[in-house]
Amino acid sequence: MNPIVTTNTREQLLEAAGNLLQRMGFNAFSFRTLGEAVGISSASIHYHFPAKADLGLALIDWFRAKKEAEIIALCQRFPNIRERFVGLAEHMEEETCVHGKSCPINVFLSEYAQLPEVLQTAVRAWVEDIVSSLAAWLEQGRTAGELQFPGDAKIQARLVWSVIETGTQMARTNPKQTFLPLMHHLITTMSP
Numbered sequence: 017m018n019p020i021v022t023t024n025t026r027e028q029l030l031e032a033a034g035n036l037l038q039r040m041g042f043n044a045f046s047f048r049t050l051g052e053a054v055g056i057s058s059a060s061i062h063y064h065f066p067a068k069a070d071l072g073l074a075l076i077d078w079f080r081a082k083k084e085a086e087i088i089a090l091c092q093r094f095p096n097i098r099e100r101f102v103g104l105a106e107h108m109e110e111e112t113c114v115h116g117k118s119c120p121i122n123v124f125l126s127e128y129a130q131l132p133e134v135l136q137t138a139v140r141a142w143v144e145d146i147v148s149s150l151a152a153w154l155e156q157g158r159t160a161g162e163l164q165f166p167g168d169a170k171i172q173a174r175l176v177w178s179v180i181e182t183g184t185q186m187a188r189t190n191p192k193q194t195f196l197p198l199m200h201h202l203i204t205t206m207s208p
Contacts, residue, residue, distance in 0.1 A: 025054075025056070025060075025064065026064045026074075028054055029050065029054055029061060029064055029065070029071075030074060030075060030078045032050055032053040032054045033045075033050055033071055033075055034075060034078065034079065034120065035053075035117075036049060036050060036053065037075060037120055037123055038112075038117035038118050038119075038120055038123060039116070039117060039118075041118075041123055041126070041127060042072060042123060042124060042127050042131070043127050043130055046058070047061045047062070047065075047068070047071075050071075069132045069134055069135055072124075072131070072132075072135045072138075073134065073135065073138055075120070076120075076124070076135075076138045076139065076142060079120045079121075080142060080145075086107065087149070090103050090104060090107065096162060097153050097154070097156055097157030097160065097162045097163055098157065098162050098163060098203055098206075098207065100153060101153070101176075101199070101203050102199070102200070102203060104180075105180075105195065105196055105199035105200070105203075106196065108180060108184055108195065108199075109184070109187065109194075109195045109196055112184040112187075112188055112195075116188060117188070118184075118185065118188060119180075119181060119184055119185075121139070121142060121143060121146070121181070122181050122184070122185060124139045124142075125139065125143070125181075143177075146177060147170065147173045147174055147177055148170070148173070150173035150176050150177060151169040151170040151172070151173035152169075153173075154169040154172050154173055154176070154206075155169040157206075161208060162208070163206045163207065163208070164206060164207070164208045165206050172206075176202065179198060179199065179202050180199070183195045183198045183199065186198075
């Protein structure tokens with residue numbers, strides 16, 4: 017095997033594991049597959065992640081940290097909530113649909129029943145945090161007169177989240193079902 021070029025093996029493992037997760041699924045790759053992708057033995061991976069659940073938790077933290085920085089930048093770039101949702105849709109399309117990758121949350125959710133309980137708990141928390149953030153955006157947009165929708169913002173946020181997750185999967189698997197028009201349509205239905 018070739019020696020690792022980077023000085024941060026853990027980060028390289030997370031990056032390779034994130035790619036494998038989004039292309040194959042969490043349960044579809046092993047430490048051996050990951051080791052081959054990085055150029056180290058599977059036994060060496062256990063130094064950083066004693067069990068696959070440890071790797072899964074680290075991946076969730078890693079993706080969350082990455083996405084949090086991207087969302088902060090998105091909020092700064094688009095103070096208008098309608099424009100922010102369009103910006104989010106464009107970002108999601110670029111990250112998932114264009115590069116043929118699944119949204120990492122979508123992967124974990126599709127394998128939810130097979131995940132260890134500790135990962136199930138982490139995935140649920142991640143989804144709830146995203147739904148809460150979307151609900152805050154929606155309520156902010158409604159208060160500013162930029163959006164309108166009936167009822168509770170958290171329920172509307174779950175609808176938006178469902179469209180994002182399902183829409184990106186549909187676009188990833190069928191190029192004729194593009195994601196952006198779907199999101200534009202949803203945003204239009206919430207326009208005053």
